[in-house]
Amino acid sequence: RIQLSARGGMPANEADTLFAALPDGLLSALDGLRAEGAIGFDLAIALDSDRPEEARVDFALIDEGFRVLHFPESAPVDQLSSAFTIKVTGPEGADRAFGPTEGSWVTLSGLPAHAYLAVLAAEDDAFWRHAGFDERAIARAMEANLTERRIIRGGSTITQQLVKNLFLEHERTVSRKLQEAFLTWQIERHVSKARLLELYLNLVQWGPEVYGLADAAVAYFGRPVDQLEPLESVYLAAILPNPTLYAEHYVRGDIPASRVTKMQNILRNLNRGGFL
Numbered sequence: 465r466i467q468l469s470a471r472g473g474m475p476a477n478e479a480d481t482l483f484a485a486l487p488d489g490l491l492s493a494l495d496g497l498r499a500e501g502a503i504g505f506d507l508a509i510a511l512d513s514d515r516p517e518e519a520r521v522d523f524a525l526i527d528e529g530f531r532v533l534h535f536p537e538s539a540p541v542d543q544l545s546s547a548f549t550i551k552v553t554g555p556e557g558a559d560r561a562f563g564p565t566e567g568s569w570v571t572l573s574g575l576p577a578h579a580y581l582a583v584l585a586a587e588d589d590a591f592w593r594h595a596g597f598d599e600r601a602i603a604r605a606m607e608a609n610l611t612e613r614r615i616i617r618g619g620s621t622i623t624q625q626l627v628k629n630l631f632l633e634h635e636r637t638v639s640r641k642l643q644e645a646f647l648t649w650q651i652e653r654h655v656s657k658a659r660l661l662e663l664y665l666n667l668v669q670w671g672p673e674v675y676g677l678a679d680a681a682v683a684y685f686g687r688p689v690d691q692l693e694p695l696e697s698v699y700l701a702a703i704l705p706n707p708t709l710y711a712e713h714y715v716r717g718d719i720p721a722s723r724v725t726k727m728q729n730i731l732r733n734l735n736r737g738g739f740l
Contacts, residue, residue: 466513476504476526493631493643496536501529521599525649532650539631541651545659555634555669555708562630562667568678570689572662578694578739579677580661582701585733586726588622591661596623596652597645624648626664670700671711684714694740695727702726 479499504526511519535541540550549563563569572580584591590598598621620628627647632640651660670680677700681689685696692700702723703710713720719727734740 466511468512469510471506471508473506473526474504476502476528478502479530490639491643491646493538494536494646495538496534497532497539498534499530499532501527501531503527503530523597523599535650539647541647541654544651544655544663550630552630552667553633554629554675556672560675567666568676568682569666570676570678572658572665574690575665575677576690576692576694576697578734579689579692579697579700580665581734581737581739582694582697582730583665583677583704584622584661585730585737586701587625587704589733591622592657594621596621596648621648622664623652623660626660626667627651629667629669630663668704669707670703671707671714674707674711694734695731698727698730698734699723701730 479501482503483494483497483499506522506524506526508522509520532541535543540548543550547564549561549566551559552562553559560566588598590600624644627644628634628640631647632643655663666676666678668677669675670677671683674680674683678689680700681687681692681696684700685692699719703714710720710723713723731740
């Protein structure tokens with residue numbers, strides 16, 4: 465049996481004092497960041513493997529006039545709403561240029577609605593409502609993982625996934641999660657929801673060396689992204705958790721039972737919302 469009930473956090477600290485006190489290299493993506501004001505947080509976690517449905521995560525940010533004065537070159541959050549080009553490192557380790565003038569960029573208005581609605585239904589159904597973090601999704605992930613006694617589900621939002629893929633290394637470390645949390649908070653402050661979704665759809669991996677929805681439409685269905693059919697959009701959304709694995713199934717010409725179930729759930733959610 466696993467039981468945990470913990471509460472902790474960090475009282476508000478002046479930004480310049482806090483960042484100056486961090487060991488060199490601990491939060492490398494934030495090197496060069498300058499800020500004013502104070503920041504802290506409260507965190508409470510409760511879980512019991514015998515009652516996984518009661519898992520809870522409560523997080524509250526303490527913000528006392530905190531404001532970033534200068535973002536570092538490694539995480540230019542304030543540039544993402546306009547024209548930009550940055551270097552990103554994909555899960556396969558290769559660097560590539562990313563921005564509105566690079567590759568097969570597609571705007572949100574250039575997509576059929578079912579293309580991005582399917583992704584939201586699959587990855588982050590509370591995207592338009594949360595501020596970067598979804599405590600309900602984290603609690604549901606904890607419940608599922610406790611029930612199965614293994615990691616089968618994550619609780620990251622689209623914003624968190626975007627931050628990780630844009631600015632951070634892919635190894636799972638405490639340092640990376642801290643940087644991810646801070647940058648998620650800031651990117652939601654500086655970039656509109658529509659732009660965040662557009663960035664995500666152009667950045668995310670859909671298979672080996674397939675990045676972005678426009679390239680995925682061509683790679684899987686041989687058609688421009690604005691001509692995707694609803695079921696094709698649902699298929700692409702359903703393979704996002706592990707595109708490399710499911711691309712292998714695609715090459716073999718089969719769809720795993722788990723993806724069929726996932727596609728049915730996405731279709732059901734889209735229909736329930738009146739989108740199909």
